[in-house]
Amino acid sequence: MSDDTILSVRGLGVEFPMGRKRFTAVDGVSFDLRRGETFSLVGESGSGKTTIGRAIMRIHPISKGEILFEGKRVSGRIDASAERLLRQRIQMIFQDPMASLNERAKIDYIVSEGLYNFRLFKDEAERRAKVEKALRDVGLIPEFASRFPHEFSGGQRQRIGIARALVMEPELLIADEPISALDVSIRSQVINLMNRLKRDRGLTYLFIAHDLSVVRFISDRIAVIYRGRLVELAGAEELFAHPLHPYTRALLSAVPLPDPEVERLKKHVAYDPSIHDYSQGKPSWSEVSSGHFVLGNECEIRGWKA
Amino acid sequence: MSADNILEVSDLRVSFSLRGKMLTALRGTSLELRRGETLAVVGESGSGKSVLAKTFLGMLDKNGRVESGSIIFDGQDLARYTTEKQWLGIRGKRIAMIFQDPMTALNPLKTVGEQIREAAALHRGLDRRTSRLAVIETLERVGIGEPELRYRQFPHEFSGGMRQRAVIAAAVACRPEVLICDEPTTALDVTVQAQILDLIKSLQRDLHMSVLFITHDLGVVASVAQRVAVMYSGQVVEEGSVEEVFYDPRAPYTWALLASLPQLGVKGEELYSIKGTPPSLFKEIRGDAFAPRNPQALEVDFVEEPPAFPVSPTHWARTWLLDPRAPCIEAPRSIMRLRERLSKARKDPGRAGKASGGEA
Numbered sequence: 303m304s305d306d307t308i309l310s311v312r313g314l315g316v317e318f319p320m321g322r323k324r325f326t327a328v329d330g331v332s333f334d335l336r337r338g339e340t341f342s343l344v345g346e347s348g349s350g351k352t353t354i355g356r357a358i359m360r361i362h363p364i365s366k367g368e369i370l371f372e373g374k375r376v377s378g379r380i381d382a383s384a385e386r387l388l389r390q391r392i393q394m395i396f397q398d399p400m401a402s403l404n405e406r407a408k409i410d411y412i413v414s415e416g417l418y419n420f421r422l423f424k425d426e427a428e429r430r431a432k433v434e435k436a437l438r439d440v441g442l443i444p445e446f447a448s449r450f451p452h453e454f455s456g457g458q459r460q461r462i463g464i465a466r467a468l469v470m471e472p473e474l475l476i477a478d479e480p481i482s483a484l485d486v487s488i489r490s491q492v493i494n495l496m497n498r499l500k501r502d503r504g505l506t507y508l509f510i511a512h513d514l515s516v517v518r519f520i521s522d523r524i525a526v527i528y529r530g531r532l533v534e535l536a537g538a539e540e541l542f543a544h545p546l547h548p549y550t551r552a553l554l555s556a557v558p559l560p561d562p563e564v565e566r567l568k569k570h571v572a573y574d575p576s577i578h579d580y581s582q583g584k585p586s587w588s589e590v591s592s593g594h595f596v597l598g599n600e601c602e603i604r605g606w607k608a
Numbered sequence: 609m610s611a612d613n614i615l616e617v618s619d620l621r622v623s624f625s626l627r628g629k630m631l632t633a634l635r636g637t638s639l640e641l642r643r644g645e646t647l648a649v650v651g652e653s654g655s656g657k658s659v660l661a662k663t664f665l666g667m668l669d670k671n672g673r674v675e676s677g678s679i680i681f682d683g684q685d686l687a688r689y690t691t692e693k694q695w696l697g698i699r700g701k702r703i704a705m706i707f708q709d710p711m712t713a714l715n716p717l718k719t720v721g722e723q724i725r726e727a728a729a730l731h732r733g734l735d736r737r738t739s740r741l742a743v744i745e746t747l748e749r750v751g752i753g754e755p756e757l758r759y760r761q762f763p764h765e766f767s768g769g770m771r772q773r774a775v776i777a778a779a780v781a782c783r784p785e786v787l788i789c790d791e792p793t794t795a796l797d798v799t800v801q802a803q804i805l806d807l808i809k810s811l812q813r814d815l816h817m818s819v820l821f822i823t824h825d826l827g828v829v830a831s832v833a834q835r836v837a838v839m840y841s842g843q844v845v846e847e848g849s850v851e852e853v854f855y856d857p858r859a860p861y862t863w864a865l866l867a868s869l870p871q872l873g874v875k876g877e878e879l880y881s882i883k884g885t886p887p888s889l890f891k892e893i894r895g896d897a898f899a900p901r902n903p904q905a906l907e908v909d910f911v912e913e914p915p916a917f918p919v920s921p922t923h924w925a926r927t928w929l930l931d932p933r934a935p936c937i938e939a940p941r942s943i944m945r946l947r948e949r950l951s952k953a954r955k956d957p958g959r960a961g962k963a964s965g966g967e968a
Binding site: 346487489490513519552555556557561563568573 | 864
C-alpha cells in the first residue's frame with residue numbers, strides 16, 4: 303500500500319441471510335483508492351456495487367476481508383472513536399434527491415444534522431457560518447437555509463445533498479448513482495460541481511453508477527463488477543479503448559451512442575458466463591498491462607496479453 | 609391530413625387546474641407520426657412529453673383538459689372524445705402504451721398470462737381457449753422462454769427485464785396500430801435496455817406498427833428512431849429525421865441538449881451545462897420559452913414566439929435564427945461535426961473528445 307492510498311478494500315466479502323442459506327452479495331473484492339482520484343464502480347443492478355459502498359460506511363457488516371482507511375482498519379469491531387472519525391471523514395451522496403432529504407426539516411437543519419451529531423461547532427454563529435459556506439460552495443444562496451426541500455428542483459436538491467456531505471469536511475465521498483435521477487441539463491451542472499470540488503478540495507470520490515458515458519467523463523479509474531466479483535479494473539480511457547473481459551465488452555456495447563449512423567450498424571454483444579472454461583485453471587486477478595487488471599484463468603490471460 | 613400520417617397533432621393545448629391555478633402543460637404542440645415509423649420525442653422532465661402521450665389515450669388526470677387543437681387518428685379527432693365508451697375502441701386496442709416502470713404496470717395479484725389474456729379477449733373478442741393460445745404465442749414472440757410455464761406465474765417471479773417483456777406482450781397482444789413507449793427502458797440496466805430496444809425494433813417491423821418513443825436519452829433516440837421531435841416547455845421546438853437533428857440541429861435548445869452530452873466533454877474541463885431552470889408553466893410565457901436560458905438569445909426572442917421555420921421538406925425548427933432577418937449565429941463548435949467528434953472520442957484514448965475551440 304503506497305502513501306497516497308486513502309482507502310484500501312481487501313478481499314471484501316458481504317453475505318446476507320436468505321432463509322436458512324446465505325446469499326453472497328460481494329465476494330473477494332479488492333481495490334485501493336488513491337487520494338484525490340475519482341474511482342468508479344460499474345455494474346448492473348444486483349451486482350453488489352451499492353453493497354460495497356454501504357460496507358465501507360459500516361451500514362452492512364462484512365463477512366470476509368478488511369477495509370483500511372488511511373492505514374487504519376475500519377471494518378469489523380472497532381472502537382467508538384474510530385467509528386466517529388470514519389463517519390465524519392467519509393460521507394455519502396445518495397441517488398434520489400427527492401427521497402433522501404427529510405421533507406419536514408428546513409434546509410438549515412438538514413445541512414447541519416451531522417454538525418449536531420458530532421458537536422462540530424462552538425456556538426450558533428459558527429454553525430450558521432458553516433451551513434452558509436456549504437450552501438455557497440454548491441452554488442446555492444444562504445437564504446435557502448430557511449426553506450423546505452419541496453421548494454427546490456431536482457438539481458438543487460442534489461446540491462443540498464452534496465452540501466450536507468461537505469459541511470462535515472470529509473476526505474472521501476461515496477456517491478451512489480448521484481446523477482441517475484437528474485435531467486440531462488441538470489446532470490451536467492452536478493457533474494461540473496463534483497469535479498470542481500474535487501479540484502479545489504482534493505476530495506476523493508468512490509462513484510457508483512451504471513451510466514457509462516458519465517462514468518467515462520468523470521473517472522480516473524473504473525472497476526467493473528459482475529455478480530459480486532470484480533472482473534476488470536483499469537484507467538478510464540484504457541478500459542474504453544481496450545476492454546478485455548467479455549462482460550466489460552458486452553456492457554460497453556450495450557450503451558447507446560447519440561449517433562444514428564453508428565447505432566444503425568451496431569451489433570450488441572451479449573455476455574454468456576458459460577463461455578469461460580474454468581474446469582482447468584481457476585480464474586485469478588491478474589495485471590495484464592500496467593494498472594489494467596482482469597479476472598481470468600491462465601489461458602485467457604495469455605490470450606489477452608497477446 | 610396526409611395519407612402517410614397515422615396520427616397528426618395540431619396546435620394542441622392542454623392545461624391542468626392545480627390548487628386554483630392553471631398550469632399549461634402543452635402550449636400549441638404539433639407533431640406527425642408517419643405510418644410504420646418510429647418517432648422519438650425527447651425532452652426534460654416537465655417538457656410535456658408524457659402529457660402528450662396521455663392525450664392519445666384519453667388518460668389525462670381528472671383536473672386536466674384539452675383546451676384547443678386536434679389529434680387526428682384515422683379520420684377522427686381524438687381531442688373531441690369525451691366518453692369512456694368512445695375511448696374503449698381506441699385505448700389498448702388500436703393505440704397501446706408501455707410505461708416506464710414495469711412493476712406498477714402489472715397487477716401483482718393476477719398471473720401474468722391471465723392479465724394479458726383478459727385484455728386480448730376483450731379487444732379481439734376471442735374465447736378463453738383461443739385467447740390463451742394467442743397470449744402464449746405473444747409471450748414467445750417477445751422473447752419469454754417457456755411461455756406456458758411463465759403464463760401461470762405472477763409478476764414477482766419475473767425479473768425486471770422479463771417484466772418489461774410481459775408488459776410489451778400485453779401491449780402488442782391486441783395488434784395495435786400505434787404503440788406508445790414512455791421511457792420503457794429508464795428503469796432497466798444497460799444490457800437489458802439493449803435487449804428491450806432490439807425487441808421493440810423487431811416488433812415494430814414485424815407487426816407494422818407505428819411507434820412513438822418517449823425518452824430523455826439521446827443515445828436511445830439514435831438507436832430506435834427514424835425521426836425525432838425535441839420538446840421544451842410544452843412545445844415541439846424541432847422536428848426532423850434523426851440524421852437532420854443530430855448532424856444539423858437548428859434550434860438553440862437542441863444545440864444545448866447535444867452540447868451537454870458527456871461523450872463530448874473533455875476530461876478536466878467543464879462540461880457544457882444549460883444555466884437556470886425551465887420556465888414555470890403556471891405563468892404566461894412570452895416569446896421563446898428557452899430565451900432566458902439561451903446566452904445568445906435575440907431581442908425578438910423575449911417579445912414574440914418564433915413560428916416553425918422549414919429547414920428542409922422533412923425538417924423544421926422554431927427559432928428566430930431561421931428568419932431571413934436574423935443575424936448569423938452558428939451552432940456551438942462542440943456539436944458541429946458531431947459524428948467525427950464522437951468517433952474520435954471512441955478511437956482516441958487519453959481524451960473524451962474536444963468540447964470547444966482548439967482544433968476545430
